[in-house]
């Protein structure tokens with residue numbers, strides 16, 4: 001009997017609890033629910049994003065078609081369910097990429113149909129989103145590079161130039177339109193980008209000269225540069241960004257682009273500049289990733305060559321110069337070479353280039369990736385820049401040992417965005433020259 005009584009009491013208590021919940025004003029309850037839902041959704045999205053990055057890194061050739069399809073579907077379900085979340089727009093962008101890659105691999109129209117439906121929905125619902133101009137470029141690129149439809153692709157690029165003229169896709173849209181015009185004029189040749197350089201009557205600085213760009217992916221081989229606990233290495237990240245930048249430059253300009261290394265091998269600092277001089281480069285960009293004993297340090301900084309009294313810049317230069325001991329160069333030579341050769345570097349132009357690069361990196365990356373800190377343009381005695389006969393700079397892109405920065409660095413899309421920003425900065429540099 002006692003037991004029954006206690007069960008009865010428990011039931012009453014439970015009932016009270018339910019009633020008290022129901023008597024809470026309904027708006028408050030629904031607020032809590034939607035707040036929780038939003039939190040859950042953001043978690044779900046983060047998982048999808050991780051899956052997305054993992055798949056693209058593990059299967060760049062799109063061999064695991066089922067997984068690509070399933071993930072695209074998951075993104076679609078996600079943004080159908082979470083219409084008001086800004087993550088939904090990002091999810092649409094990512095789903096578009098998945099379908100685009102699937103089409104490139106399998107050439108089945110159904111994938112492009114899906115991609116176009118998503119793009120139109122994005123442009124209708126999120127025209128003010130920071131990725132709106134990015135997805136318009138994507139739409140144009142699908143028409144241009146996959147379907148050879150010049151007119152429709154031109155419409156997309158024109159829309160970017162008209163409606164998003166303050167955005168960071170403006171330059172790219174402009175370059176793409178130039179590409180189309182030239183492709184039309186030189187329909188007989190397959191190498192229309194090269195033709196662009198030779199045939200354009202000198203109205204534009206990008207196309208009347210074969211600029212030579214040397215990109216220098218920092219470190220390599222046994223000399224790995226900075227690294228973090230989870231195995232991320234500076235030498236791999238810099239090489240990947242360099243290859244991405246090379247691809248963009250070759251796709252969009254007639255420039256001659258060279259890399260000081262294309263594989264994971266050791267190249268001495270002296271050899272890197274020698275290579276740039278031998279190629280008679282118009283500019284030299286050395287790519288690096290920062291590191292600091294202070295784990296909370298984060299952000300981007302761009303350097304030109306000079307002596308400095310600034311302690312942290314000197315420390316950084318010391319670390320980056322360390323690979324001298326791996327090669328033939330002797331560290332004792334450094335001071336001598338510095339005093340002698342800083343004069344010969346085209347310092348004024350290097351400062352302009354450094355400012356362009358720093359500005360475009362911050363502008364472009366901060367838009368898509370939260371929390372990019374602008375550490376500014378600085379000077380330091382980097383050996384790799386010594387003896388270069390052209391404007392030369394060294395970029396330290398984020399800190400490998402900072403948790404948030406490392407997360408970005410390990411993201412393929414982030415590295416693509418770095419390459420894109422560098423590309424825009426290079427165009428601006430030549431444009432202003």
Ligand SMILES: [Zn+2]
Nearest residue numbers: 218225288289
């Ligand atoms: Zn480095």
